[in-house]
Amino acid sequence: MVQTKKQKYLFLAFCLVPTFLLFAVFTLYPLLSGLYFSFFSWSGAAADREFVGISNYITLLNDGIIPRTILHDYFLVITKVFGIMVLAMYFAVAIMQMKIKEAPFYRIIFFFPNIMSVVVIGILWMFIYNPSLGLINSGLEAVGLENLTRPWLGSETWALPAIVLPSIWAGIGLFMLMLMGGIGTISKSYYEAAELDGASEWQQFWKVTVPLLWPQIKVSILYIVITTLNGSFIIVQIMTGGGPNNSTHVMGSYLYQQAFEQYNFGYGATIGVMILVLSLITVFLLQRLLRREKVQY
Amino acid sequence: MLTRIGIRLPLILWSLAVLYPIIWMILGSFKTNAEIYANPWGLPESFNFQNFFDAWNNYNIDLGVFNSLFVTVLGTVIALILAVPTSYAIERLTFRGSTLLFNLYISAMMIPMVLGWIPLFFLLMRIGMLDNLFGLAIVYAVSQLPFSIFVLTTFMGSIPKELEESASIDGMSPYGILWKIITPLSMSGIITVTIMNAIQFWNEYFMALIFLQSRENYTLGLAVDFISREAVYTNAWGTLFASLTIAIIPIIILYAIFQRRISKGMTEGAIKG
Numbered sequence: 001m002v003q004t005k006k007q008k009y010l011f012l013a014f015c016l017v018p019t020f021l022l023f024a025v026f027t028l029y030p031l032l033s034g035l036y037f038s039f040f041s042w043s044g045a046a047a048d049r050e051f052v053g054i055s056n057y058i059t060l061l062n063d064g065i066i067p068r069t070i071l072h073d074y075f076l077v078i079t080k081v082f083g084i085m086v087l088a089m090y091f092a093v094a095i096m097q098m099k100i101k102e103a104p105f106y107r108i109i110f111f112f113p114n115i116m117s118v119v120v121i122g123i124l125w126m127f128i129y130n131p132s133l134g135l136i137n138s139g140l141e142a143v144g145l146e147n148l149t150r151p152w153l154g155s156e157t158w159a160l161p162a163i164v165l166p167s168i169w170a171g172i173g174l175f176m177l178m179l180m181g182g183i184g185t186i187s188k189s190y191y192e193a194a195e196l197d198g199a200s201e202w203q204q205f206w207k208v209t210v211p212l213l214w215p216q217i218k219v220s221i222l223y224i225v226i227t228t229l230n231g232s233f234i235i236v237q238i239m240t241g242g243g244p245n246n247s248t249h250v251m252g253s254y255l256y257q258q259a260f261e262q263y264n265f266g267y268g269a270t271i272g273v274m275i276l277v278l279s280l281i282t283v284f285l286l287q288r289l290l291r292r293e294k295v296q297y
Numbered sequence: 298m299l300t301r302i303g304i305r306l307p308l309i310l311w312s313l314a315v316l317y318p319i320i321w322m323i324l325g326s327f328k329t330n331a332e333i334y335a336n337p338w339g340l341p342e343s344f345n346f347q348n349f350f351d352a353w354n355n356y357n358i359d360l361g362v363f364n365s366l367f368v369t370v371l372g373t374v375i376a377l378i379l380a381v382p383t384s385y386a387i388e389r390l391t392f393r394g395s396t397l398l399f400n401l402y403i404s405a406m407m408i409p410m411v412l413g414w415i416p417l418f419f420l421l422m423r424i425g426m427l428d429n430l431f432g433l434a435i436v437y438a439v440s441q442l443p444f445s446i447f448v449l450t451t452f453m454g455s456i457p458k459e460l461e462e463s464a465s466i467d468g469m470s471p472y473g474i475l476w477k478i479i480t481p482l483s484m485s486g487i488i489t490v491t492i493m494n495a496i497q498f499w500n501e502y503f504m505a506l507i508f509l510q511s512r513e514n515y516t517l518g519l520a521v522d523f524i525s526r527e528a529v530y531t532n533a534w535g536t537l538f539a540s541l542t543i544a545i546i547p548i549i550i551l552y553a554i555f556q557r558r559i560s561k562g563m564t565e566g567a568i569k570g
Contacts, residue, residue: 014385016398019379019442026439027405030413032419037415044419091311094304109312111560112319115360115552117500119518122546123525123537124322133534135321137478138337157559169315234503238522252411259415260507266526272412 037269044263052217056270060095068103070278071249076164076250077228081221083168084175088220091172092179093209095144107180111173120236126167129153153240156247163248168233175220182216183209218290225286251275311490319545325538328462333534341342350459352524356533358540360513361520366432368505369498375438376445376494383442384449385479389461399450406443414507421508428510436504441494444566448493451565452486453479489562492555517544 038056041047067239091110095103113121123234128135129152137149153161190208199207210217233252236242242249242257251271259268303365314401325333327341352358360419386392387399401563418427426432460482461474471478502518509515515523528537552559 008471011392012386012392014472015382015475019383019398020398022379022435023402023442024438024445025420026436027410027413027442030416031408031410032422033416037302051567087311091308094308098304100305106308106312107560109315111556112314113501114563115548116545117502117518119500119522120541123541124318124340125519126469126525127322127325127534128318133333133337135318135337142338146408153485154477155358169318171313173560174563177560181564194374222300226407226508230407230411237503237506252409255411256507260418265415265419269412269415272409272415275409276412280427283407 002211004279008166011294015109019068021198034269034272037266038273040169040266040269042266044265052266056267060270060274061293065246065249065254066251066274068246069249072160072217072230072248073229073250073278074230076167077225079161079164080167080171080228081224083164084171085220086167086222088175088179091176091219093205095176096180096183107173107177110176113172114171114174116170118234121166122235125162126153126239128262129162154244156244159240159244159248163236166239167228171224174208175224178216178220179213182213186212194253221290222286225282226279229282251278307413310526316416316523322538323542325434326535326542328538329534330532330535342500343518348535351536352543355521356536356540357512357515358520358524358543360515361515361517361540362543363501364430364514365499365517368437369495370537371434372437372441372498373491373494375435377491379438380442380445380449380490381480381483381487382475384446387446387496388450388453389458399446402443402446403530404570406447411439413503418507423435427508428514430509433500433505433516434507437498437506438502440504441497445490445494446563448565449486449491451461451491452483456482489558491560492551493562493566496548496551496559 039051039053040049041052042054091106095106095297119210127133129137130151131137131151131154137221140149150158152158186209190212191204194208229251231252233250233256236250236253237256240248242253252275255268255271255275258264258271274281321338324341327344327346328349329335329342332339332341362451383402387395403564421432423430424432438451439466456479460478464474464478465471501516501550505516506522509519512523521544522535523546524537524540528534
């Protein structure tokens with residue numbers, strides 16, 4: 001059967017149009033509309049919508065909480081990148097080089113928190129940090145360190161570090177698997193050659209594994225940065241709601257508070273634009289930074 | 298040079314750090330409140346199911362389970378109906394702009410969607426789908442389109458072109474080729490995408506928080522979060538442990554069956570970014 005051009009186009013339209021329409025309505029339109037909203041003052045009621053130009057952006061620049069939220073986001077980005085990459089790298093190298101029997105056990109166990117819900121992880125860790133019935137304080141008391149106990153999530157100093165820990169806990173498995181996949185593709189001959197040249201295991205790690213694993217390392221870092229900037233507010237919202245005294249607010253949780261709790265929808269959209277711009281700039285800069293370090297063999 | 302034990306020790310310690318909190322949570326669901334306070338680290342005195350009973354009957358966890366099941370099943374079905382034909386067209390039919398379209402879908406994975414949730418809230422309100430599980434399922438399905446298209450195009454790329462060509466010569470319509478040849482042959486990819494999307498939808502919290510309002514529509518995540526916020530006043534810690542356990546049981550079962558596929562699907566999905 002020879003297809004006519006018309007039939008071909010009809011089939012293409014059948015494949016592409018419904019999907020694209022829904023994508024346009026539920027993804028593209030809301031994103032563009034979010035940009036548009038940022039020029040309005042709006043409490044949600046139709047009559048209240050008022051064009052205010054760049055007034056929201058001026059408010060944003062003068063909002064004392066904004067710099068703190070940005071700082072908190074980048075604190076999470078940096079601690080997560082280092083925490084996850086160092087541990088995932090150690091585990092991946094250890095498992096791949098030792099050829100131990102229980103390796104599948106580690107793969108399965110370490111990865112499991114990656115598929116747990118953020119709500120479950122957040123609430124579980126709220127328990128762990130609970131001042132009276134949690135694991136940490138009762139554990140410290142049990143070993144005679146009761147002077148180190150504190151209400152972790154209620155402390156302005158400790159709440160943010162207390163939020164990072166579960167994010168690292170839940171994130172390591174995925175990146176360990178990605179790095180293990182990369183290590184698996186490195187030819188043994190590189191290590192044999194390095195060993196003949198008298199390189200120690202430590203030197204082999206830095207001179208062979210890291211450079212050859214660079215594509216996976218780069219992707220992992222970028223992925224952690226993007227998901228943290230775009231999604232860390234979820235665990236913040238669950239564990240502290242931004243408190244105590246704004247000490248854990250990140251950009252996204254502040255957006256949620258402004259838009260959906262205080263009904264400043266226009267200002268919330270302005271914060272959203274800021275998140276978008278900051279994450280695009282960060283990814284762009286990071287890509288340049290990581291590219292320069294690339295080694296060719 | 299480190300000894301073998303020295304290398305292995307961190308692996309053992311991390312296994313404990315991962316497993317212990319999860320086991321602690323499951324054990325806690327069998328404890329009475331008095332036991333939780335008296336002995337946070339210990340085993341329950343007996344394995345009674347009172348907490349599960351309370352969570353299911355008195356704290357609306359049953360509704361949460363059914364609502365989550367509903368959005369999960371509907372969301373995964375809609376995502377497939379949308380993603381399979383599009384992936385086929387992008388991967389196999391040469392048309393102008395196919396790369397552009399693919400890149401448009403893929404780049405959506407890098408954009409912070411939180412910006413879009415404010416307009417989406419009003420859009421759903423206007424079309425009467427706010428506080429509506431059907432509306433949430435559509436939003437979920439569309440949110441996983443980029444990932445689904447990414448994975449499916451990869452799978453479809455490995456199907457030999459000759460199969461379609463000979464089917465076409467035999468007079469099969471392109472619809473037939475898509476349905477009777479491409480869909481069965483990419484079943485492995487379709488299963489991967491289905492599992493990944495289902496886990497995502499079952500676990501989702503924030504969109505449900507924004508787009509659902511009435512308690513009878515709460516998904517499991519919202520229901521658990523609600524109990525958690527109430528527990529500060531009601532001290533229903535055992536019930537909360539039980540609801541958390543109920544929330545991860547399906548995930549544990551799914552993981553036990555599809556462990557390899559899930560870890561492979563996730564690492565493949567992660568490489569996109």
